[in-house]
Amino acid sequence: MTDAPETQSDAKYDSSCCKVTRIAAKYDVLDYAETAPWNSHNYGYPTEFDRYLAARYHGDSTSNHTGDSLRDLDAHFNALVTEAAITTADEPSSQQVVKYRPRDVYEILSNKREVGEQTRREIASSLETIGIDTDDLRADYTSYRSIQTHLKEHMEVDTSRSPTTREVARKTLLSKVNRIEAITPQMLASLQKNGRLADIGEDITVPSTPDDMRITVDVTVENTKTGDVVNVERLLADEEPDEKD
Structure with missing residues (x-):
């Protein structure tokens, strides 16, 4: 900068x-x-x-x-x-x-x-x-x-970014996940109030107010060749792996 x-x-x-x-x-x-x-x-x-x-x-x-x-x-x-x-x-x-x-x-x-x-x-x-x-x-x-x-x-700020570190990537992902979890209850409640939620044909009641909802977002990555699935947060865990000799 x-x-x-x-x-x-x-x-x-x-x-x-x-x-x-x-x-x-x-x-x-x-x-x-x-x-x-x-x-x-x-x-x-x-x-x-x-x-x-x-x-x-x-x-x-x-x-x-x-x-x-x-x-x-x-x-x-x-x-x-x-x-x-x-x-x-x-x-x-x-x-x-x-x-x-x-x-x-x-x-x-x-x-x-x-x-x-x-x-x-x-x-x-x-x-x-x-x-x-x-x-x-x-x-x-x-x-x-x-x-x-x-x-x-x-402002003479250098707007080129250095390569993303794992910590930055993890915090960025978490901020996006937290935002999705925060805005989803309000959108669902609005759709529920107007009778515009899809009928999934099961005996499941969707809460009518955001305070009664708990939204969980789980981000995974799948290897389309092997079928292996892993949670992205595991890939972005805090601790760096031990360096190899």
Whole structure:
């Protein structure tokens, strides 16, 4: 990584920089970002927002966060934009009207997740109810290319990644698994409420509320030639194997 500028300030954003910082300032996304451990680091960047991006991208040795990929950082940023838009909407009960998480709303609006047309209409209708124009919100979403350009050209961050270590791969996998386990109950409950779950023809009752569900994701890899199956977490176990002589 190229050395960052040494001058720091208390400024939150430099809205004259590019679309990323203009949108960040427009929605004041830092008000919706987690504060620890990012605010304890001195990355040398002149604005609080750039220091936050640097921390998200590079990760933190004192936490389980190993650093976002460009796509994950972009999705995280757009989720903050969505949360800010919903929270500051004209309707006082906006967070009750929009029943989906900001990250889910972003992924569905930007067609990054496959859902039924009814779900799309439900989200669009709920946003419009609280005064949010979905086309305007989509226009404010950034792309991972925009994030990359901001990191490289304005923050002088080397966005090339070193080869993935087993620890990084394990933590990345676990974060994805944890996310699937977190969002699945809400989606199932919504489908159950609207009578849109598949009829599997068995005497099985699906809980109607997320709190009554326990979702388990087991990721395995199968050798299609031998039929051998192994849990991926075993392949990414903490301890490195002993070195051979």
